[in-house]
Amino acid sequence: MPVLAGRMPGVMSLTSSARTDDTGSEGFEHYGVFLDSPSDLRDLVVPRVRDALSDGDHVTVAVREPHEEAIRAALGDRGADLDITARAEFYDAPGRTLARLHRLALTHPTRRITVVAEPVLPMDAPVGLREWHRLDSVLGSVLAGCRMRLLCLHDSRLLPAGTRELARRTHPVLVTSDGERNSPDHQDPATFSAVDVARPLPSPTGTVHTLEIRPDLPALRDEVTTLATTAGIPEERVGDLVLAVNELAANVLEHGAGKGTISLWRSAGWIVCDVFDEGGTLTDPLIGYRPTDPHGTRGYGLWITRQLCDFMEISGGGHGSLIRMHFPPVPESH
Structure with missing residues (x-):
């Protein structure tokens, strides 16, 4: 593991x-x-x-x-x-x-x-x-x-x-x-x-910044970095956010529908990010808690993502699959 x-x-x-x-x-x-x-x-x-x-x-x-x-x-x-x-x-x-x-x-x-x-x-x-x-x-x-x-x-x-x-x-x-x-x-x-499997998650509130997932992951990481800056995300959180989004976007491209969206907003100081897959196959709220085969070369994305963000919610069904990540606010000393 x-x-x-x-x-x-x-x-x-x-x-x-x-x-x-x-x-x-x-x-x-x-x-x-x-x-x-x-x-x-x-x-x-x-x-x-x-x-x-x-x-x-x-x-x-x-x-x-x-x-x-x-x-x-x-x-x-x-x-x-x-x-x-x-x-x-x-x-x-x-x-x-x-x-x-x-x-x-x-x-x-x-x-x-x-x-x-x-x-x-x-x-x-x-x-x-x-x-x-x-x-x-x-x-x-x-x-x-x-x-x-x-x-x-x-x-x-x-x-x-x-x-x-x-x-x-x-x-x-x-x-x-x-x-x-x-x-x-x-x-x-x-x-x-x-x-929790099929429950819809609450709609985002406030100003929501959105971009489409596309196959060029290096370019997508750059776009997420720019999106985070535009959304006023503190520099201390950007690295983890970009890494987490990269892992989830890779899953959408390789194992999901191959297309979806990334949405980012602030809620009560927290940084919240949705990664939506137009496919509806991801319905297990426990995914990412079970490490994959240590001898394998892939499959670590959700395990890693759970460690990058504080909380990760999953909602899936016929409407598609949604992973919502919650990143904590930066301490006031920052």
Whole structure:
């Protein structure tokens, strides 16, 4: 499975694939840990971290600061063995979070990996919330075989009932103060995302800049660069935008109808870009989460694109296939 190895605007490289465990004795384990009281972190999480360290696991922790401090305090000297990662860095964007998990498997091929992480669930951003839930739903499929245990913390006191319900659908095993059990609400990735397959995406708002996809990709990249400048896209975002559009346009030309459009606009500070294929064959909202054959020479486009943008939505049907990419606004310091 190919892994994106480092990310710079306009620069992309792929490393060799992460090896999975072939023995069948160990594989990917995905737990939803629901914290209902202040003592649950101490009772449900710390013992599992302590056991993982004793077993020689590589342990990564990416949680909110209060939870990080509590874990450090509870472990004492053993805390020095933890790989503490800033939560905002770990949960940068769904595609990049998945790439990070792949890199962990690649970096520690002979050890089991335990990850304690607290997913970012933005209640005020419906697109982001859905895409983060979608990532959780697909992890068991795309990381199957990796010797990894992922404990996803959810503070029940902070999450609305609907969000907790979705988390129960995306985690096969639940850990609560009442114990550990299989989630009766768990759904496989295709079922979880079925509702999104044929839904039309909202129409663009504001000023929309559009150009046609044509076979000359170098010329198209130049046109997209000019289009981005015309649309007032900050220079820091142009490189990733052009690369992502190039990958999707190549797919339209090689695997789709061979013609379509590129549309670009701003929405609440975000940079949004549609790549429309007049063919309607792309209907899988999970495409791009599954790395392709590492020995192949093509097929990486959507895997790469998910890592270049923050969120990627897919809508397809008889009307054609549409991929919508969301790029974050540039920080105010820029």
